[in-house]
Amino acid sequence: MGIVGLGVISAAYLETLAASDAVVITAVADLDPGRARTVAAALPAARAMTVADLLASDDVDTVLNLTTPAAHAEIAAGAINQGKQVYGEKPLAVTLAKGRSILEAAAHAGVRVGSAPDTVLGTGIQTARAAIDNGLIGHPVAASAVMVTAGHELWHPNPDFYYREGGDPLFDMGPYYIAALIHLLGPIRSVTGASSRPQDHRVIRAGPRAGESIPVFVDTHVTGVLEHVSGALSTITMSCDCTATVASPIEVHGTEGTLCVGDPNTFDGPTSHRRLNDGGFHLLDLLAGYVDGARGIGLLDLIRTLPRHNARATGELALHVLDAMESLQRAATEGHRVDLTTDADRPDPVLLTPRAEWLGAGRR
Template identity: 45%
Template sequence: MEKVKTGIIGCGMISEIYIKNTSSIYQNLEVVAVADIDIERAKARAEQFNISKAYLPEELLADDEVEMVINLTIPVAHAPVTLKALEAGKHVFVEKPLAIKREEGLKILEVAKEKGLYVGCAPDTFLGGGLQTCRKLIDDGWIGEPLGATAFMLGSGPEGFHPNPDFFYVEGGGPMFDMGPYYLTALVHLLGPIKRVTGSTKATYSERTIGSGPRKGQKVPVEIPTHISGVFDFESGAVGSIITSFDVWGSQLPRIEIYGTNGTLIVPDPNTFGGPIYIKRPGDPDWSSVPLTYGFTENSRGIGAADMANAIRTGGENRASGKLAFHVLDVMHAFQDSSEAGTHITITSGCERPEPLPMNQYRLFE
């Protein structure tokens, strides 16, 4: 398969693992250029990985060699950069979330469809060995018919370790937009799309104190909810509940559990690619550990981009699709909409469950 020539816009921390994986794991991608609004940062990343082209973003978009852009900018820039890349005729895989506003997300899908281009979006952790094994267990009936799910992401906020946490506390930030995509994408992958949402939200503290780096001790104002509780109905009939919070100092709640008519499945952290997985069924004296039956169990960031590159070459559907990402964006907004309106919110976006990866294949996209 001919490699898809790829350019990366945004040379921050996460770009390192994306570039590393495209050269060592995913043989259908070739990063030929990197770009950043800080040209020196782009040059440093290019030198680190022996990439010949280091650009400003607009220069990369003008490069005809680049077929696909991986957009690793900050959340507020996701939609503007993705739209510019689509207008330039590039396929785009963007970090989560797809956009900040629903209107931006819809515009991305519309432009991509008009131009016949692919759009993909993180998180792609659901393509890792842990969540793929969970999908196989559910589809094969190991816990019977799924009837419910819980998801919890509880912490004290990123300002304790992040030197510049401001963007976590403005529109597009907060625990739901930062970590919610991992949990909701995993749940849609496992149980299908969501049709109704009810939520309650609050901002516990009006400001946060930076705990590390050169700005240690500075205050960051909080402009968005930092504790979100929700209940949601899947189209399948299962009922889910979720809490995401930056206001909690400690918790022993599970990450995700799936409840079925014939058992319970403990799902691994959806921000990872591996296990562990546990299952308990009627008559079992205790939980049983389930071995992983799929590859990509280490940090496999970029698997969604590689899957999209495969679809570009074969004409198929990419699994971590823009439509899936928009459905998750729609659901995330609905929790706040419900809290403000005091009513249920019907979700109209919809999507298909992504197709599972082939079982027992540990190297793909070669």
């Protein structure tokens, strides 16, 4: 495996992949050559390379693409053109057209594409899914997904990309929530929505650039309704303009009960259940998912799952998520319902799998 992009998120992937017997990291590359050399020095089989050399290397079968969103399509295309499968951070690309081009190129080359988020394969979302599939809430009717923050400039020393194409709250955080909703309720048929940009500039509050004002090029408060093929309706709010919320990150409502689901940006958020006529919510035991999941389990799942349709963190699912987000943006801009042009299978559920098993041979 070769890794392109060694920013903050790479540390989490490296911790998982270095501990797994399914992969060997043979190459790393970054725009900062010194950073690449430092990372390579800590990996017994890895060499620091340029991006071009990594993509062409005979020692790389799979490329892990951890670059910024604007570069996702370019790096993916470079890997595919060299006959390598690729797994990337979310979103798959910054536009649906670029996402389609990735999958079309992969199909032509006969290689596979996978994509984050893989947090949805942990015990949090998978326990909620098992509860739904077991009929615990009756027929699923609706869901809500809420993510609010006052802005990444409060903590991030270089938050510029969060306020450019592909980094807004919908494209940055939406993949976690929309992928979770697809796991829970199935694919999406159409969307409606609205969005706003309350602030044209943001002031960095942390790091050496504190006090610097940066421009905002995207809408930073997005809300919408997702109509699932199943008939269920999900409402979604993604915002960088609010202080806090007491709402559960995800709630799923059925004819016989409700689930409160943990943060889909984590692997093991708690799921609570309230039955019809109950006096309160009750925490569910773990029912499914990769136990103690961590970044990279989606990649391991893709590598180990040879029948294509059984993989879970697939490019096809990521393209459907991308379609939902771009359609929601379009619906907000044009003021009408937008039908999605992609489809995706609801991914297979994940059996309750201990960490030692998914790091090793794993279990399907």
